[in-house]
Amino acid sequence: MDHFVRSWAALRAAVADLADEDFARPSGCAGWLVRDLVCHLVIDAQDVLITLVTPADGEPTADAAGYWHVSDEPPTGADPLDALTVRLAAAYGDPALLKFHLDDVGSAAGRAAGLADPARRVATQDMVLTAGDYLAAYVLEWTLHHLDLTAHLPHVPGPPAAGLAASRALLAEIAGGAVPESFTDTDALLVGTGRRAPTAAERAALGPAAAKLPLFLG
Template identity: 75%
Template structure:
């Protein structure tokens, strides 16, 4: 629960501190500007709110690792929802309106997570998870998107070290193998999810794991 709060608070703070001109810069998500990514975060916050008030009475069908679907290829932007995001983001017109909406809905999502019972069960995507596992999913989600947000903004604040480490641990569980100790947590996340290609030295250090990368999470 603490890691969820820390990752989400840091991400929202990074968005709040962006100057308007940075909203038109590219993000780390292929085909999306920073404003598009921020719009996606608004929808993510809505999903958190919806899921936390959708209790389930059955046993969990997924956990924080098995929740993720690992695709063979990265998204192209042709998925209907992916294609809708830039149009929604453009409709805001001004960055301050996007910032306001993210702060408004995002604060509510953060409060709802703090009030939730970690052992409770919720339903999302036709699956059942404990609240604790569901929020752990978002530690990885928020941390990756924080890296996406600042991909071309070198002066912006990075995710907290604790959430980078937790996100790396989650990705290693999904991969079924650890990343080399020579990889920083940030580099493990970027290379592991295909956000940047490995260098020659990194590829050699990955060994057999290289054949399983990138892990395209959905």
């Protein structure tokens, strides 16, 4: 729960400190500007609020790792929701409006997460998870998107170290094996999710694990 709250707070703070011109820069999400990424974060925050107030009966059908849909193909941008996100982001016009909406909805999502019972079962995407596992899955979401935010904005502070470590551990669970310790947490996440290609030395260090990566998560 702490990882979620801290990772989300750090990401929102990074967005709040962006200059207006930063919103027109590319992000680490292929085909998305920073403004598109921030608009996606607003939608994510809404999803968190909806899920945390959607109780479920029965046993959990997924944990934090099982929450993720894994593909070996990168996103094409043809997904209707991806296209809608770009249109919504453009409609904001003034970056200050986008910042305000993220702060408004995002703060509420952070408070709801802090108040949630980790053992309570919630429903989302035809799955039942404990609230704790659902929020643990979102630590990876926040951390990856924080890296996306800073991909072309080196002056913007990156994600918290604890969130990076927790995200790396969850990615290893999803992948069925850990990235070698020679990789930093950031490099393990970037290479493991296809946000950058491994160097020759990194590919050699990966060994047989290179055949399993990258994983495209959705």
